[in-house]
Amino acid sequence: MHGHGLRFKILLLLLTPLLALLTEGQVKIHGKITDSEGKPVEFATVRIGGTIIGTTSGLEGDYSLSCPAADTIHIHFSCIGYREATRALIDAKGDVTLNVRLQLSTEMLQQVEVTELKKQTGSVGKIDATELHKSPDVQGGSVESLITTMAGVTGSNEMSAQYSVRGGSYDENSVYINGIEVYRPQLITSGQQEGLSIINPDLVGSIGFSTGGFPAEYGDKMSSVLDITYRQPQSFEGSLSASLMGGSLTIGQASGKFSQLHGIRYKRNSSLLGSMDTKGEYNPAFFDYQTSLTWQFSKKLKASFLGNIGLNQYKFTPQNRTTTFGTTADAKKFTVYFDGHEKDRFDTYFGALSLEYRINRGTNLQLLASGYLTDELVAYDISGEYWLDQAGTSDVGGELGVGRYHEHARNRLKASVLSLALKGQSALNPRHTLTYGISLQSEKIMDRSREWELRDSAGFSLPATGSELRMVYNLDSRHDLSSTRLSAFAQDAWKLSTSAGFLTVNAGLRLSYWSFNRELLLSPRLNIGFIPDKAPSWAIRFSTGLYYQSPFYKEYRMPVIDDKGNRTILLNSDIKSQRSFHLIAGTDYTFRALSRPFKLSGEIYYKALSSLVPYEIDNLKIVYSGLN
Numbered sequence: 001m002h003g004h005g006l007r008f009k010i011l012l013l014l015l016t017p018l019l020a021l022l023t024e025g026q027v028k029i030h031g032k033i034t035d036s037e038g039k040p041v042e043f044a045t046v047r048i049g050g051t052i053i054g055t056t057s058g059l060e061g062d063y064s065l066s067c068p069a070a071d072t073i074h075i076h077f078s079c080i081g082y083r084e085a086t087r088a089l090i091d092a093k094g095d096v097t098l099n100v101r102l103q104l105s106t107e108m109l110q111q112v113e114v115t116e117l118k119k120q121t122g123s124v125g126k127i128d129a130t131e132l133h134k135s136p137d138v139q140g141g142s143v144e145s146l147i148t149t150m151a152g153v154t155g156s157n158e159m160s161a162q163y164s165v166r167g168g169s170y171d172e173n174s175v176y177i178n179g180i181e182v183y184r185p186q187l188i189t190s191g192q193q194e195g196l197s198i199i200n201p202d203l204v205g206s207i208g209f210s211t212g213g214f215p216a217e218y219g220d221k222m223s224s225v226l227d228i229t230y231r232q233p234q235s236f237e238g239s240l241s242a243s244l245m246g247g248s249l250t251i252g253q254a255s256g257k258f259s260q261l262h263g264i265r266y267k268r269n270s271s272l273l274g275s276m277d278t279k280g281e282y283n284p285a286f287f288d289y290q291t292s293l294t295w296q297f298s299k300k301l302k303a304s305f306l307g308n309i310g311l312n313q314y315k316f317t318p319q320n321r322t323t324t325f326g327t328t329a330d331a332k333k334f335t336v337y338f339d340g341h342e343k344d345r346f347d348t349y350f351g352a353l354s355l356e357y358r359i360n361r362g363t364n365l366q367l368l369a370s371g372y373l374t375d376e377l378v379a380y381d382i383s384g385e386y387w388l389d390q391a392g393t394s395d396v397g398g399e400l401g402v403g404r405y406h407e408h409a410r411n412r413l414k415a416s417v418l419s420l421a422l423k424g425q426s427a428l429n430p431r432h433t434l435t436y437g438i439s440l441q442s443e444k445i446m447d448r449s450r451e452w453e454l455r456d457s458a459g460f461s462l463p464a465t466g467s468e469l470r471m472v473y474n475l476d477s478r479h480d481l482s483s484t485r486l487s488a489f490a491q492d493a494w495k496l497s498t499s500a501g502f503l504t505v506n507a508g509l510r511l512s513y514w515s516f517n518r519e520l521l522l523s524p525r526l527n528i529g530f531i532p533d534k535a536p537s538w539a540i541r542f543s544t545g546l547y548y549q550s551p552f553y554k555e556y557r558m559p560v561i562d563d564k565g566n567r568t569i570l571l572n573s574d575i576k577s578q579r580s581f582h583l584i585a586g587t588d589y590t591f592r593a594l595s596r597p598f599k600l601s602g603e604i605y606y607k608a609l610s611s612l613v614p615y616e617i618d619n620l621k622i623v624y625s626g627l628n
Helices: 002-024 129-134 141-149
Strands: 025-032 045-049 052-055 062-068 070-079 085-090 096-098 126-129 153-155 163-165 173-178 204-210 224-230 236-241 246-255 260-268 281-282 284-297 301-319 321-326 331-358 361-389 402-427 432-458 461-464 473-497 501-514 518-530 536-549 556-561 567-571 576-591 598-610 615-618 620-623
Touching: 025 070, 045 062, 052 062, 129 141, 129 204, 141 153, 141 204, 141 224, 163 173, 301 361
Parallel strands: 025 096, 173 224, 473 567
Antiparallel strands: 025 062, 045 052, 045 070, 070 085, 126 204, 153 163, 204 224, 236 246, 246 260, 260 284, 281 301, 284 301, 301 331, 321 331, 331 361, 361 402, 402 432, 432 461, 432 473, 473 501, 501 518, 518 536, 536 576, 556 567, 576 598, 615 620
16 A cells, blocks of 8 residues: 555656646636627637637626637637627736627618518418508507408497407407407496507507417417507607597607607597487597506516506487378377486506516516406486377377386496416527416406386386386396416427428417316417428418317306396306317418519318307397306
């Protein structure tokens, strides 16, 4: 053992000068790479001239490498979007700190004419936002009126922003603004008194729309998705429009890292409603304010805020009316007298704050916090009386028929929806992206509703019992409800270039749970797109998926009638989500003719609906059965 220790010491003494000589011949170079604003430049390339030695900078712009000592060492720094920089070290030894600032590269390109049209390989198509104000409509150029020109989409009427897609109801369409799902008035009524769409067309930057088969990142509706992105102004801008029905004002501004966009709208429909056959004093008024704010704190961190205030009022006072009909020999006169009025109010408030953090070039995280409040009041007391007489006579008691009725309602609905969500996107490589997210939503509902109608015919109250006064119709609802919804999704997207053509695949799964009915749902979805290499003018797409629509408050209100005809609203905790299965195949053919681009599109779809909640429409009121 002693001999082995002695030989090790002798070997160490012999190697020490050699190690010192090798160390003395190396130069360690380290530092930080920044841009013209002093911000770190990540993934910049650092290499030693004339050698294969090199490295890349980290997330904070730091780098470190070693190379043999020389009289002059040339170090090259490069990164996409920056001008290459070269530094020379003269007779460098030991540790050397070398910090470098890269300048952005600008290059004037020759004029390019783009003649190809973008192909749609997914289920969400892009709509040109500049087309909004080219078609006349009552809404003044709304996004919904533009959507109703597409195949499979039907508008409710010219007074409403509602639309249905491929046989679905008006409540089966998701609306997203800046990636945040927004709500419309929930209602005791159907919301057709909503005079202004939730989307301000003057703020719109881009529009995405899907009539079915949409991917898992979008929420739980059965028919369609409307994805709106508000634009960010580049400088000061403004627009003002006015008409006999109202006006709008839009102001935008950008300076440095902050941009803001504001829109105010006011509208009255009295001039249109006054031309209807049913006469009355109509006085609806609608006010809307929206704002979109963006702060770019750094290249990695961005914050944005979306706010909306909507105040909708609807007033109506019916007027007396006389109608004469019959023949010359037997003319009759029908007169209706009215008293009372209706006053409805729908106030909504919405705000959402988003924080987006870019971990690196391939991964983004987004934290979303939003709140939606609605306060809705439907109140009316209207009494009517009709007289049927022989025209041309004024004899007392000579009437042919007489009747009376009185309608009364005091309906109040307050709802608050608070949501917290975390979303992420990771580009595993330029052709492979993973998107994921989770959200928690709290809902609180306060419902106070009371309606009744008294009807009289020829001096007898209906229904006539002979012993008591009964209403022909009455309803009572009094509920306070709190519930929680949890949802999560994950989807994987690939873009593949093959010998046959360009292929895109998007596969995802969505999960949701609701505490009210303790229902757990799984929704798989798949989208495939293909552009043949031998026929690039064609684009072929296929999409399928299972879509659930969890009911909101009005859909699980279940009327129960007792033996005296009194209606009481109960909440059906056994209600199940409505379900829709989509199977869609489509193709586009793009070509140029007459110096213009053209696109021919065709789709075949199969849509299977189940567990639906039936409803009835009575004038402006939509009444759900509360049962599947």
